[in-house]
Amino acid sequence: MAKQEVKKIVLAYSGGLDTSIILKWLKNEYGCEVITFSADLGQGDELAPIREKAFATGADKVYIDDLKEEFVRDFVYPMFRANAIYEGHYLLGTSIARPLIAKRQMEIAKIEGADAVSHGATGKGNDQVRFELGYYHFNPAITVIAPWRDWKLNSRQALVNYAKKNDIPIPVTKKRPWSSDRNLLHISFEGAILEDTWAEAPENMYVLTKAPEKAPNKPQYVEIEFKNGNAVAVDGEKMSPAQLLAHLNFIGGEHGIGRVDLLENRSVGMKSRGVYETPGGTILREAHMAVEQITMDREVMHLRDSLVPRYAEMVYNGYWFSPEREMLQALIDESQKTVNGVARVKLYKGHCRTVGRKSETDSLFNLDFATFEKDQVYNQKDAEGFIKLNSLRLRIRSLQAAAKKK
Amino acid sequence: MAKQEVKKIVLAYSGGLDTSIILKWLKNEYGCEVITFSADLGQGDELAPIREKAFATGADKVYIDDLKEEFVRDFVYPMFRANAIYEGHYLLGTSIARPLIAKRQMEIAKIEGADAVSHGATGKGNDQVRFELGYYHFNPAITVIAPWRDWKLNSRQALVNYAKKNDIPIPVTKKRPWSSDRNLLHISFEGAILEDTWAEAPENMYVLTKAPEKAPNKPQYVEIEFKNGNAVAVDGEKMSPAQLLAHLNFIGGEHGIGRVDLLENRSVGMKSRGVYETPGGTILREAHMAVEQITMDREVMHLRDSLVPRYAEMVYNGYWFSPEREMLQALIDESQKTVNGVARVKLYKGHCRTVGRKSETDSLFNLDFATFEKDQVYNQKDAEGFIKLNSLRLRIRSLQAAAKKK
């Protein structure tokens, strides 16, 4: 679609320098109506000033929506039912937020009759993919404007010049030498000094977690209750999904839990270092696995485990709204029907560890075998036949190998 | 094979009460020659007194072998090349030792012309399977004697009575109320008080690790170098596999690293709680993954990751000497050719965490693209086509879904 044909754009707008410049640039280049949309996903910033800022920079209309409960209930929780983790370390805090932003942005585009959407993600990262796959899911014919891939403002100085020229205020606080993304599930850091993969990330980077060295000297125990694989209560207190995650973030942060330093593979093909703080999510995953330990069948668990890397890859690569993710989710959710119980997790100095788990309704451990005679459930003699038949193909193989040598 | 036909037995002998009773029982029941075999896998016990003890209890011949280097080099290392972990937590310390014991026991059986082998594993556990699958691999026609599945001594009291009647000394030190297994990779605990899955394991149970609360207040950094996926040096000092693992065990133990509490699924079908200390192994796995981060291709990693649960299952279930494990090992080893580099890991109060990684020879991160023009390797514009085509099937699906609704 040629620029002059675009009639109305919905922009995912954070209020920062970059999306402010984008807002102005869209107005300048497209000369059409631009609506900004800002989602409250628990990033902790004040969203109130955003409205004024957006209008000041040229927005024709402003949407600010609190999506925290939807975020945790419909995005974070399904993903945690799957124990999703990317490349063994990353809990997908940014990946899982993008589809929701795209979803709401497209709802607004529909309401407003917009024919284009825009975002501030660069052309080298994962987020552009996640946004745009989401956009196209909701409207395959939408026009997507990705300024970072289009414009000439390819240096920091060019951006600053453009901002000055267009009366966009430049924050006086010196930008920290990395970029970050925050929501209720995590905060991420990347870029700049982190590109030295050998150097430890500086302590002053961390936002959500105390340094383990400064965490309390006394461990804390937390009990988390799950229903159908979803956390519903902490230490006996029922909470909504967003409340619960916020609560675990606070506790986990105090104990310095959930820091991860990962050199990961982006969907666009290069490696990139990310540092993450996911205090609540780290506790939640450990607790969820603990309840699975006592309630989940072995073969269900092992088969499911073999599919987790693929599930995580789908989320990371932006395929949340895809038939393959939905198909895998059906399997995951089937596996969670019995995941009802309580985990007890010990938090201490940067680490959390399961120390107990129970399930009143679905424990598969040590049932009262009252309906059985002694040895009817498990007769040690049975093990002999079990081993004999399990070894049969191996014994035949050894016989065959021996015969071959002769 | 009827008892009277057995001519010579090789018994895996630890020198403890149980295998002492078994030794005597074999002599009594089978009336044939019994050879004991004890392996030094780094369990930390003095093996010297075992010889005398075995002869005193009726052994006709005694083998005591130091298998530590073979254990780490040929069993632990291949398994760590695969990042094997069982049910997300267990590093397979006992599982990986059993095949080596079986291998050496069968070598001795061959040397000695024995027609039977015996072990002290119970009929409810995993170890019987691991031993016997190993035995049958080396000689499909061997007679296996598993006294726990055969005899009538099914209570502690019956055993004690049998010991007294047969002049087997009963240790005066009161047995701790759990059973354990130790080698260079780990120590495990199970049974007794651990069967209350909700109760935390007692602090006095732990052997290899200091309580995190008593670990040094200062973090320690350790640098581990890998060649083809195998750890070869720590903090710049080359070490043999067994030396290296012992060294990491010491360091990790000081920092309280590697404690795991897992309710796991046994191969014989029931759930069982295990508590584990794997200080060196925990550090090793983290470090190995760190070097993979910078040297391993994305698709190789993701495909490999999906196979790790299956690999771990094979080891756990005793299928070390099996064509399927060997086949998977071929894939794993192919993936490790480029895993050359150094990881920097921070140890602190019960936890270890990667803080840096580098590879002089195989880094896939941020290469010097000197042979390229600007933007030839990565042109941000390319991302548009990438996203457009990746979304094509999703867009068609949405179009189709919309058409269907009409």
Place this chain on the structure above:
Amino acid sequence: MAKQEVKKIVLAYSGGLDTSIILKWLKNEYGCEVITFSADLGQGDELAPIREKAFATGADKVYIDDLKEEFVRDFVYPMFRANAIYEGHYLLGTSIARPLIAKRQMEIAKIEGADAVSHGATGKGNDQVRFELGYYHFNPAITVIAPWRDWKLNSRQALVNYAKKNDIPIPVTKKRPWSSDRNLLHISFEGAILEDTWAEAPENMYVLTKAPEKAPNKPQYVEIEFKNGNAVAVDGEKMSPAQLLAHLNFIGGEHGIGRVDLLENRSVGMKSRGVYETPGGTILREAHMAVEQITMDREVMHLRDSLVPRYAEMVYNGYWFSPEREMLQALIDESQKTVNGVARVKLYKGHCRTVGRKSETDSLFNLDFATFEKDQVYNQKDAEGFIKLNSLRLRIRSLQAAAKKK
């Protein structure tokens, strides 16, 4: 359970010599009430004489149930939604019937208050496993009597002698030198002359299919309609599941379709040769895949395909009533929601082949892209970026490899 404690047995009874001997043997050995159960799964035998025969041989009560519709609807169809095939060739005709027999047998046991069940499967085969896993699913405390594993009648002559001694009539028709199992999905053959794996199975073995050489010289085309992955009509005519399968069996049989000769791996560990005729099932699977071709998303299909071997293994090994099969079924069924359309298959001389497919509601092929501008759905230029980014990691790897060589 000791023999004298068994009070009432339900026996899966076919009316043949073997289960007749078992019926008598149970009466003789257990001296308790024995109820026979015979299921009509479309094996084509007259079941009417079975009642009389059973009573004559000592049955205390006789159940004969027509389970054909349940068989196809609740067992065959779910399995065909998964395209299940064992070791690339076997359509699981016997495997899928056993769970249903076990289910009904256990229902009868419950109705009748029986404390034991029995079957005529040998101790070397798969069927014992399939029956018994089914029994235990419905009642974990049931006593299972498997005469072939217990009795001394281990030769054909011993059986005949036992029959004569107990006035069991021995069929005058000479038994064909192989055993077979038949139902609405297939007939299988194994044993005897088939054990020469190099010799072709004799033409006179086949029951359901004409020899391809004697099939019509003119091809026949058949159109099969699917809804949610289930076949619902043939050549425009709606049919119940059992009717439809019977119809395809007839057509397929005329054209000599569905013969398979497979040396397969049994769940008990040895290899065994099976010859199968599955005329209707072979056509059904081909047609199902054809409709999937036009209605199923690529990633859904590829991920699903990677799980089919595991699904087939579960069915073959007897794990129909297991949480892992149910979990996988949830994924399969999710994938089938859009599998609506018609396949056109050509049948000729022993083979069937898709020649057309269409879907009015769910085609993902060549949609009318009227809502799009020209080139908006697919712009050839996009392929460049797609390839550039997909090759990025490969290019980096080649750069790295080149650098390493220097």
Place this chain on the structure above:
Amino acid sequence: MAKQEVKKIVLAYSGGLDTSIILKWLKNEYGCEVITFSADLGQGDELAPIREKAFATGADKVYIDDLKEEFVRDFVYPMFRANAIYEGHYLLGTSIARPLIAKRQMEIAKIEGADAVSHGATGKGNDQVRFELGYYHFNPAITVIAPWRDWKLNSRQALVNYAKKNDIPIPVTKKRPWSSDRNLLHISFEGAILEDTWAEAPENMYVLTKAPEKAPNKPQYVEIEFKNGNAVAVDGEKMSPAQLLAHLNFIGGEHGIGRVDLLENRSVGMKSRGVYETPGGTILREAHMAVEQITMDREVMHLRDSLVPRYAEMVYNGYWFSPEREMLQALIDESQKTVNGVARVKLYKGHCRTVGRKSETDSLFNLDFATFEKDQVYNQKDAEGFIKLNSLRLRIRSLQAAAKKK
């Protein structure tokens, strides 16, 4: 790279109208040296006239290479060791040829000091991806010219006009209304009338196979011998890989074997119908699986089978020269060490079917268990313990479910 900077181009040249126009267009647009490269992969065309034609159309240098043996030995055979099949039907005949063409083309580029390569694949298909991933593997900095994505000649008429204007002879034979690609493994058809997915492909389209209706009325039996998973002899006669495949093509073609009609998913995201003739390959795959039946371990086979869809996807999508394909090949090749034996396959009227298999060196079927006592290898009693323990988790689950209901 700007057009004027390109110094020398190697073009994959078939001699047909399209690549002739491309050759001229490259000369016109780039004004630099253009070298043509034509590979003999067994497409059956005369390659001799190509040289003259290329020079006449403006080529500065001409390469014509016979790659048939390399094609079958190093590309087709490794792929057939994996039983690769795409979406259940396609034997990947075109997919596997592209990497070899790319390899040789890049060798020539290196020899000639060319800085660019070009091909005639369109921007909507798979082949562009396969070519270019290959090119980038061999030289990440190569300039790739894909005229179909670049030029304005987007209609048949535009091409014809361009040809006329540039004195390129237009074949008088009317082009058949579909495109095709042929090599020693297969011939493929797509486009035009095939886009009606419901209409049967016309009989006059087929090239390599007789219509099954016109195939001999007498079946033919063929015996194929495999060593390490590679076919080495047919009916007792040793042949080179290319000879063997050509021989099977002839035989298979006579019997009308290997026709496939598939609506498949392209790597670029849309569905596309392909019709294929793969006579020799179809026989080869069936025979290979037959020898695996008698020589391959069960768990090896099942695990391998779950990875075949992924392997096939790699080949289809053009990732032949990728670390993930090489990793999977290592697993496949490990699995093939014992695949030594002979298959007997019956060919008749469009279909081939295994009727026998044997292995003198590696049969796992029915070994002579002379070293065993009776019943030592397989004691039917063992099955009881096997079933009891395999059912344990299912029994516990049922107990738990029953308890929950109360």
